[in-house]
Amino acid sequence: MKNKIHVLDGNSAAAEVIKLARVKVIAAYPITPISPTIEILSEMVDSGAMNARFIRVESEHTAISYIIGAQLTGVRATTATSSVGLALMHEVIGVASGCRLPIVMPIANRALVSPWSLWCDHQDSMAERDSGWIQFYAENVQEVVDLMIMAYNIAENSSVLLPVMVCFDGFLVSHSKQLVFLPEQKEVDAFLQEYKPKNLHLNTEKPLFINNLTSPEDFSEMRYQQEIAFENALRIIPQVQKKYFDQFERKYGLFEEYRTEDAKIIIICLGSMAGTVKYVVDKKRKEGLKVACIKITSFRPFPYLELTEKLNNIQTIGVIDRSAGLGAQLGSLALEIKSLININNQKFVNYIAGLGGRDITENTIENIFNDLKTSNIEPSKKWIDTSPNACKIRRIEVEK
Amino acid sequence: MSTNLYKIKFYGIGGQGVVTATNILCNAACLYDNKYGKTQPSYGHERRGAPVVSDLYIDDKPIQIASFIYKPNVVVLLDPHIKDKGIDITEGIQPDTILVINSNYGTTIYHESFKDIYVLNATKLSLEYFKVDIPNIPMLGAFAKTGIVKLSSIEQTIIDNFKQEPNNANIEILNEAYGKTKKI
Amino acid sequence: MNNNLISKSVNTCAGCGLEIVIRLALNILGEKTIIVIPPGCAALFSGYSNETTISVPGFQCNLGNTAAVAGGIRAGLDMQGIEDVYVLGFAGDGATVDIGLQSLSGMLERNDKVIYICYDNEAYMNTGIQDSGSTPGNAITRTTPGGKLIAKKDILRIVESHNIPYIASASVAYIKDLRNKIERAKTVQGTSYIHVHTPCPTGWGFQPSQTIEVAKKAVQTAIFELYEIIDGEKKTNKTINNILPEKEYLEIQKRFKREE
Numbered sequence: 001m002k003n004k005i006h007v008l009d010g011n012s013a014a015a016e017v018i019k020l021a022r023v024k025v026i027a028a029y030p031i032t033p034i035s036p037t038i039e040i041l042s043e044m045v046d047s048g049a050m051n052a053r054f055i056r057v058e059s060e061h062t063a064i065s066y067i068i069g070a071q072l073t074g075v076r077a078t079t080a081t082s083s084v085g086l087a088l089m090h091e092v093i094g095v096a097s098g099c100r101l102p103i104v105m106p107i108a109n110r111a112l113v114s115p116w117s118l119w120c121d122h123q124d125s126m127a128e129r130d131s132g133w134i135q136f137y138a139e140n141v142q143e144v145v146d147l148m149i150m151a152y153n154i155a156e157n158s159s160v161l162l163p164v165m166v167c168f169d170g171f172l173v174s175h176s177k178q179l180v181f182l183p184e185q186k187e188v189d190a191f192l193q194e195y196k197p198k199n200l201h202l203n204t205e206k207p208l209f210i211n212n213l214t215s216p217e218d219f220s221e222m223r224y225q226q227e228i229a230f231e232n233a234l235r236i237i238p239q240v241q242k243k244y245f246d247q248f249e250r251k252y253g254l255f256e257e258y259r260t261e262d263a264k265i266i267i268i269c270l271g272s273m274a275g276t277v278k279y280v281v282d283k284k285r286k287e288g289l290k291v292a293c294i295k296i297t298s299f300r301p302f303p304y305l306e307l308t309e310k311l312n313n314i315q316t317i318g319v320i321d322r323s324a325g326l327g328a329q330l331g332s333l334a335l336e337i338k339s340l341i342n343i344n345n346q347k348f349v350n351y352i353a354g355l356g357g358r359d360i361t362e363n364t365i366e367n368i369f370n371d372l373k374t375s376n377i378e379p380s381k382k383w384i385d386t387s388p389n390a391c392k393i394r395r396i397e398v399e400k
Numbered sequence: 401m402s403t404n405l406y407k408i409k410f411y412g413i414g415g416q417g418v419v420t421a422t423n424i425l426c427n428a429a430c431l432y433d434n435k436y437g438k439t440q441p442s443y444g445h446e447r448r449g450a451p452v453v454s455d456l457y458i459d460d461k462p463i464q465i466a467s468f469i470y471k472p473n474v475v476v477l478l479d480p481h482i483k484d485k486g487i488d489i490t491e492g493i494q495p496d497t498i499l500v501i502n503s504n505y506g507t508t509i510y511h512e513s514f515k516d517i518y519v520l521n522a523t524k525l526s527l528e529y530f531k532v533d534i535p536n537i538p539m540l541g542a543f544a545k546t547g548i549v550k551l552s553s554i555e556q557t558i559i560d561n562f563k564q565e566p567n568n569a570n571i572e573i574l575n576e577a578y579g580k581t582k583k584i
Numbered sequence: 585m586n587n588n589l590i591s592k593s594v595n596t597c598a599g600c601g602l603e604i605v606i607r608l609a610l611n612i613l614g615e616k617t618i619i620v621i622p623p624g625c626a627a628l629f630s631g632y633s634n635e636t637t638i639s640v641p642g643f644q645c646n647l648g649n650t651a652a653v654a655g656g657i658r659a660g661l662d663m664q665g666i667e668d669v670y671v672l673g674f675a676g677d678g679a680t681v682d683i684g685l686q687s688l689s690g691m692l693e694r695n696d697k698v699i700y701i702c703y704d705n706e707a708y709m710n711t712g713i714q715d716s717g718s719t720p721g722n723a724i725t726r727t728t729p730g731g732k733l734i735a736k737k738d739i740l741r742i743v744e745s746h747n748i749p750y751i752a753s754a755s756v757a758y759i760k761d762l763r764n765k766i767e768r769a770k771t772v773q774g775t776s777y778i779h780v781h782t783p784c785p786t787g788w789g790f791q792p793s794q795t796i797e798v799a800k801k802a803v804q805t806a807i808f809e810l811y812e813i814i815d816g817e818k819k820t821n822k823t824i825n826n827i828l829p830e831k832e833y834l835e836i837q838k839r840f841k842r843e844e
Contacts, residue, residue: 007427007437024663027656033443053659057652058690065649065687069620069656072643075663077656091646118443140466172466177423177439179430179462202641202657204616204669209636211644213623218633272466279464361467 006182010144010173013180014106014166015040017148018078019050020188021104022195025070025077027055027063031085032118033170034108038080060085064092064105071101072210074197076152078103082170083110083124090128096163097132097226099211100199102155103163104148105133108174109271109322111356119357120170122271123323126332128165132226134233135300137270138168141178146250147297149183152192153240159232161199169272171357183248191247230301237298254303256295257310259285263292265372266311268337269320270296273353273360277320280365291369296333308340316347318372321381322354329380347377351384358385406548407469408456411489412478415448417536421478422454424540424557425549429458431560432553438463451479451487458548473497475514476543478522478535480505490514500542502535507584518545520581529573537570541577551578589615591637596628599792601756601782601799602703606674608759609701612766615640617670618661620654622647622679625710625784626703648683650675651691654698670770673700677718678708681739692746695774699766702739702777705784713787720807723839725787731842743777744813750776752812756783757799761810761821768812781808789838801833 008016015037018026026045028038044050057063063079070077081089086107096103107125111117125135134154136147144166151164168174183191197203200210214222234254241252258278260266267277274295284291294310296303311317319338321331330338334350341348351368354360364385371384383390408425412418419441426437440455455469471492480503482489489499490513499514501507502522510517520542522535537558544551551574558570589610596603602625610617619642621630629637630644645653654673661669673691680688680702691698707725708714715725717737724731743751750772754762762780769776783798785791790798802808803822807830810822834840 005431007423007430009439025656025659027659053663055655055659055694058686058693061649062652062687062690065645065652066656066659069643069645069653069658070660070663071656073618073657073660073664073666075660077660092649095646169466171443172440175439175441175443176466177426177437179436179438202618202643204618204641207615207639207641209631209638209642209644212630212636213627213632213644215633275464275466282464359467361470362465363470 004182004184006180007177008141008180008182009036009175009177010108010138010141010168011036011175012040013141013144013182014080014148015044016182017145019044020149020183020185021076021152021192023052023078024075025053025067026079027057027066027070027077028079029057029060029063029081029085031060031082033110033174034080034082034106036174037106060088061092064089064096067103068092068096068099068101071103072099072200072202074195074201074203076195078105080106080108082108083112086124086128087112090131093128093131093133093163095211098222100161100229101163102152102161104151104155105163105165106144106148107165107167108170109167110170117356120172121322121355121357122167125165125167126323129300129332132162133300134162134164134298136164136166136298137296138166138173139272139274139295141173141176142180142250144168144173145180145182146244146248146252149188149191150240150244150252153243154233154237156193156195156198157236157240158198160229160236162226162229162233167271172272181248181250187247191244234301234303237301252297254298254306256297258293258295260292260294260310262290263314264290265316265318265369266292266294266314267318267320267365267368268294268296268333270299270333271322273320273322276360276362277365280362280369284369289369299333302336304336304340307337311337311341311346314346316372317341318349318351318368320351320353320360320368322360324352324355325381331381334381343377347372349375349378350381352381353385360385404460405463406458406474407472408458408474408476408548409469409472410454410456410476410478411482411487412452413482413485414450414452415534416452416478417534418452418454418478421476421536421540422456424554424561425456425458425543427560428549428553428557432556433550435460436462440466440468442468451482451485474500474546474548476500476539478502478539483509498546500539500546502539517584518542518581519584520577522577525573525577525580529569538573538577541574542581544578545581545583551575589639590629594629594637596625597784597786597792599785599795600625601784601795602626602705604756604759605701605703605762605780605782608762609672609674609766610638610640612763613670613672613699613770616668617672618642618657619672619674620645620650620657622650622675622684623710624676624679625705626674626676627710647679649687650679650684651698651700652687654700655691655694655696658696658698671698673698675700675702676709677702677704677706678716681717681737685742689742689746692743692748692775692777695748697773698775699769700775700777702779703782704779705782705787706736707784707787709784709787724842725839740779747816748775748777749773749815750812752776752778753781753808753810754778755781755799755803755808755810757796757803758810758822765812768814787839790836794836798833798836801828801836804828805830805833807833
C-alpha cells in the first residue's frame with residue numbers, strides 16, 4: 001500500500017490537501033458542516049506547519065472575492081463552504097471561472113433553506129452546476145484526498161484553467177472518520193507543479209486589465225472558450241487520473257462502474273450514497289440478481305459520451321438525486337442521464353431521496369432495486385423515501 | 401453480508417465523551433489492528449445532557465456503507481438511565497447483538513434482549529479516578545473485553561490522542577476497567 | 585500630469601469630477617499600482633472588451649466586493665514578498681456605503697494595506713441616477729422624485745469607528761489638498777480611506793463648467809468638511825472663516841429644486 005495510513009474525516013482531509021498543495025492564502029467564513037476545515041487550517045497556519053495567510057473574513061461573498069484577488073497575483077488561494085455560504089458566493093463564483101482561475105474549493109454538501117437544515121443534500125452545489133466550475137463528488141474521505149490533489153493538477157492544466165469544487169456529503173463524509181492513505185509532502189510536490197499563473201495575472205511588470213465590460217461581439221467567444229475548456233477537461237481528467245494511479249496506485253475515472261459487466265438493473269448516483277448502493281449490490285448479487293452501480297465522480301464536465309456507451313445495453317436504469325429539482329420533470333442527475341438513453345427501449349426511473357439529512361439506508365436502496373424490478377417507466381420523479389402523508393405535514397392546506 | 405462487519409452503536413449523553421470514544425476505537429482499529437473503521441456520528445443542536453448517538457463500523461475490508469446503523473450487532477451504553485430519556489437501545493438489535501453497559505443498573509432490564517452483556521461500573525471508576533462522571537475511557541476498557549478491538553491498540557491510541565496531557569491515569573483506568581468488566 | 589497612466593481619450597461626461605480623481609490618484613501612485621474598480625462610472629476607465637484606458641494592472645470586481653478583492657490582492661502580494669506595489673480600491677458611493685459596506689468594514693477591521701478611494705457623487709449615476717445611502721436629504725433622483733426623505737449616511741464616521749491609521753475627506757475643488765492626502769496614504773502601513781466629494785453635472789444638474797465651483801461651495805458652506813484623521817488624531821484641513829449660507833450650494837444644482 002502506498003502512503004501513510006491516517007484516520008481522518010472529510011473536513012480534516014480537505015485541510016490536509018490544502019496544506020499539501022502549498023496554498024498561500026486562505027480566506028473563509030465558518031459554516032456548518034465545513035467549519036472544522038477552516039479551524040484546522042487556521043491552526044496549521046498559526047503553528048507554522050503551513051506557510052500561508054489565513055483570514056476569517058466577514059462573509060462567504062468576501063471569502064471568494066478575497067481569494068480571487070489573491071490568486072490573480074499568482075498564488076494558490078482557497079476557501080471552503082457549504083449550503084447558504086455557497087449560495088451567497090453565487091454572484092462571485094462565476095468571476096473565478098470566467099477569469100479562468102484554477103481555484104480548488106471543497107464543499108461539504110448541505111441542504112439549502114427553507115426550511116433550515118444543517119444536514120446533507122446536494123441542492124447547494126447542484127444550484128451551481130452551470131457556473132463554469134468543474135464539479136467532483138467524493139464518495140468517502142479517501143476520495144476527498146485523491147480528488148482534491150488531482151483537482152489542482154486538472155484545474156491548472158493550461159488546456160483547462162477552470163476552478164474545481166470538490167463536493168463531499170455534509171456530516172456523512174465531512175464528520176465521518178475513516179481510514180485513508182495520505183500522500184507525503186514530497187510525493188505531492190512531485191505530482192503538483194509549483195503554481196505559475198497562466199492567462200490572467202495581476203502583475204505590474206505586465207499590466208493587464210482583467211474582467212472589464214465586454215461587448216456582445218466578444219462575450220459568446222469568451223463563454224465558448226470555457227466550453228472548450230470543459231471539453232478539454234474530459235480528456236485531461238483521465239490523463240491526470242492515470243498519472244495519479246501510476247504514482248499512488250488508486251484508480252479513478254470520470255465515473256466508477258461497480259459490477260456492471262453483465263448488469264440488467266443499474267443505479268446511477270453520486271456522493272456517499274454510492275457506498276451504500278455498492279453494499280446492497282453485493283447483497284443482491286448473492287441473491288442472483290444482476291444489479292450494478294455507476295457512481296458519477298465528475299458531474300461537470302459530464303462524461304456523456306462514455307456513459308452513453310455504457311448505458312446502451314442496460315435494460316433498467318434508476319437514477320437517485322439528492323436534490324429535488326423543483327419544477328423540473330427530473331432531478332439534476334436524472335436529466336443528464338435521460339438525455340443519453342433510449343427511453344423507448346430502456347426502463348428509466350428517477351428517485352428523489354435523502355433530502356435535508358434524511359439517511360439513504362440499505363432499506364432505501366433495496367426499495368429502489370425492488371421498485372426497478374417491478375415498476376414501469378416513470379415520466380416523473382419518485383419520492384422514494386418520503387412519507388405517504390407528506391402533504392399533511394405542517395402545511396395542511398396543501399392537497400394532493 | 402460480511403460476517404466480520406461490526407456495526408457498533410454508542411449511546412450516551414452530551415458531555416460523556418461518546419463521539420471521542422468512537423473516534424478512539426476507530427483509530428485503534430485502523431492504525432493498530434490492521435482493520436478498517438468508519439464513524440458516522442449524528443449531529444444536531446448540541447447541548448450537554450442531551451442524548452447522543454454515535455455509530456462505528458469496523459471491518460477487515462474497506463467499509464462501503466455510508467449511513468447510520470439500524471441493526472447494530474454491538475451496543476455500547478454509557479448512560480444506563482437513557483431509557484428514562486425515551487431512548488430505546490434495543491431498537492434494531494439482532495438475536496446475536498451484544499451489549500456493553502455502564503453499571504449494573506441496566507443488566508436486568510436488557511438481560512432478555514441481548515445475547516451477551518459486558519458490565520462495568522464505569523461511572524464509579526471515573527469518579528474514583530477523576531472525580532467526574534466521564535465514563536468513556538473506562539467503557540473502552542470494557543469494550544476491549546469483546547475482542548473486537550485489542551486493548552493494547554486502544555491503549556496506544558489513547559497515548560497518541562492525549563500527547564499533551566499526562567495520561568497515566570487514562571491508561572490505568574483503561575486497564576482496571578478491562579480487568580473489572582464481567583460478561584454475563 | 586507627468587505619467588499618463590490613463591489614456592487621454594476617455595469619454596466621461598463633460599465636467600465629470602471623478603475623472604480628476606482617478607487621473608490624479610494614478611499619477612501620484614505610479615506604475616507600481618494595482619487598481620480594483622467595481623461597476624459604476626469609474627468602470628469607464630476599465631475599458632471595453634479588448635481595450636482598456638489604464639496602463640497599470642487592474643481588475644473590475646463586483647459592485648459589493650471592492651475591498652474584499654483589494655484585500656485579497658494585498659495578501660497574495662504579501663505571500664510573494666512583493667512590498668513595493670500599491671493596491672488601490674477605487675469605488676463610488678453606492679459600491680462603498682451601500683452594497684460594499686460589509687466588505688469595506690471587513691477590510692477596515694483587518695487593516696489590510698490598501699488605499700481605498702471613494703469618489704462620492706452622491707447617487708448611482710452610472711445606472712441612471714438613483715439615490716444611494718450617500719445621497720443627501722432632499723436631493724431628487726430617479727428613485728427619489730419628490731426629494732430624498734432620508735439624510736446622507738455618514739460613511740466617514742463609520743470608517744472612523746474601525747480605527748484605521750489614515751482617514752481623509754477631500755474634494756475635487758482642492759486638488760493640492762487631495763494630492764497631499766494621496767501622498768500620505770502611500771506611506772501608511774495599513775488601510776487608508778479617502779472620501780472625495782465629486783460633483784456630477786449630469787446627476788446633480790449644473791453646467792459642466794461649474795464642477796469645481798459646486799465642489800468648492802460644498803466646502804465653503806460647511807456642508808462638506810475637509811479633514812483627516814491620522815492615527816486617531818483629527819485635523820481640519822480647511823477652516824472656513826466666513827461660512828456661506830447653504831442655499832449658495834443648493835441653489836446652483838437642479839437636484840434640490842422641486843418643480844412646482
